[in-house]
Amino acid sequence: MKSIIITGGAGFIGSHVVRLFVNKYPEYRIINVDKLTYAGNLANLKDIEDKPNYRFVKADICDFDTMYALMQEEHVTGIIHLAAESHVDRSIKDPFTFARTNVMGTLSLLQAAKLYWEAQPEKYEGKRFYHISTDEVYGALEMTHPEGITPPFSTQASSEHHEAYGKDFFVETTKYNPHSPYSASKASSDHFVRAFHDTYGMPTIVTNCSNNYGPYQFPEKLIPLFINNIRHRKPLPVYGKGENVRDWLYVEDHARAIDLIYHQGTIAETYNIGGFNEWKNIDIIKVVINTVDRLLGREEGEDMNLITYVTDRAGHDMRYAIDSRKLQAELGWEPSLQFEEGIEKTVRWYLDNQEWMDNITSGEYEKYYDDMYKNR
Ligand code: NAD
Ligand code: TYD
16 A cells, blocks of 8 residues: 655645545545645645545654654655745745755655665665656746737647747756745755755655646735735736746646656656746736636726736746656646636636635735735
8 A cells, every 4th residue: 555645735736636646546545744834724625634545744844753753653655745835925035934844844854754764674665755846946038029929828839939938948957047045945955855866766756847827826826816806806916017927837737747757757857847838927917807807797808907017026037938848758748728728717716715715815814915015
């Protein structure tokens, strides 16, 4: 029987990964380790919390003794590591927390797994340490987008796409060049994971994924924040000129990739995950406004006047774009959703789950957000 720790399972992506594994593999034991920081929310997992193959443990990954004891108690054979501080704006204000969780927390897990697995008769045989990382470690790409070109809606990079956004993509061998405290901390954790393979022979895998969107994302990130603000007719703070480009992937497609790579990926390899789906922020914001307006029965575009240009994010990376052809060629993964379908599903989910949103945005978080917005 496989016994797998998934860290950060109460967060956005982690909750989708936990749900997929618990439902798809009733013969596995899935242990969700999460500290329940502001971003962790057990409401994300209500539908699977009573499943017999699922256990939740509230713990800090930086607590080495607890991690080691849990691995012993549960005879852990695999770790899928998602727990992290994940918001760039917070990392600019409080970099220490990012170094603590993302760097020291990853190291604490690695060391606990090393000591536990090396003490087993079969050692690393059948074991796996899978670290989930981001494309932001690669830095920022150049962009050349003449005015007036509409975003590509296809999932493959076309010549129109190259003309619009630039020819470069992040590949697995792109040199790390992180700019924000968040991406610097993730880069450092990626290096530790690879060092544990190269030094001790630990069976590790690292994946670097582009921006995710979908249900259960904490509403400080662009898409859920803007959906909620449009609903309440609050200003939409667009950083700088709104020209920065992100490559968006539906979260369930990321979870499917994680499942595939956990089971079939090659040890010590890196895989990039992305959907060839680049959008300038301002274009995606317009799509979100139109979709929310339509689904709320308002006139489409009625809320465009909420767009408010604010001071740019310090060190704001211009463009991220992932080349995920290695994953497609080696393991046959492809994004399943076209973007229009994904964004429609996402907006609908947030509008249908207002209680989930209101539970987060009322009280303490509302004050934090309003202060943050005032200071921009
Ligand atoms: P999130 O902020 O929604 O969730 C993070 C989870 O980790 C929360 O449940 C939180 O409680 C938990 N956590 C934080 N510190 C912890 C600690 N010290 N010990 C235990 N648990 C702790 O993040 P997300 O967007 O779901 O991202 C998950 C992972 O995927 C991160 O490693 C992130 O770097 C990576 N990633 C995210 C994206 C994206 O677009 N969101 C893209 C690529 C990679
Ligand atoms: P975000 O969702 O924070 O993800 P990341 O910084 O990891 O890419 O932001 C996505 C893009 O949207 C990024 O270019 C910053 C921009 N942005 C805004 O313009 N306004 C906002 O209020 C937020 C949260 C983000």
